[in-house]
Amino acid sequence: MKRTVLAGVLAFVAGAGSAQEMVTYTSSESFGDVSFAIENAIIGKGLVVDHVSHVGEMLERTRGDVGSDVVLFEEADVYSFCSATVSREVMEADPMNIVYCPYDIFVATRADNPGEVIVGYRQFPEGPMQAVQQMLDEIVNEAIGE
Known part of the structure; x- marks a missing residue:
């Protein structure tokens, strides 16, 4: 498993669309195994997965519709x-930290590198939001066995 920080991949929709860094890990396990482990690690912390967005399926389904091959x-x-616990902590420090909620972890296998599963999340600013980043890092590390 390898951890990297990539700049400029995630951007906020609001404001000027400033780029944000992310933390990524890689795994040689299957996509299904890593996804299952991520979901179990989230649930294991007493949290509920609100939504699973199937971004890969959507991009593939709409590829021709947008004129891409x-x-x-x-x-x-x-x-x-x-x-609830971590969100209350960071929002009591600054109610505008609501902009970061909900928290997301992605699992992906790029078409140009099919043997590697990438797991990651956005980095958060210094200060109270580091509690969220620590929670996400714990979940990912538990899931990929780091």
Whole structure:
């Protein structure tokens, strides 16, 4: 398993669309195994997965509709969830930290590198939001056996 930080991949929709860094890990396990482990690690922390966004399926399904022939992912899902405890902590520090909720972890296999599963999440600013980043890192590390 390898951890990297990539710049400029995620961007906020609001404001000027400033780029944000993310934390990624890689695994040689199957997409299905890693996805299952992520979901179990989230649930194991007493949290509820609010939504699983099947981004890879959507991009593939709409590829022709938008005039593209580029296959981006073999598979890609985003798990969205929240933590009442951690969310209250960070929002009591600054109610506008609501912008970061819910929290997301993605699992993806890129079409150009089918043997590697990438798991990651956005980095959060210094200060109170580091509690969220720590929680996400714990979930990912538990899931991929780090």
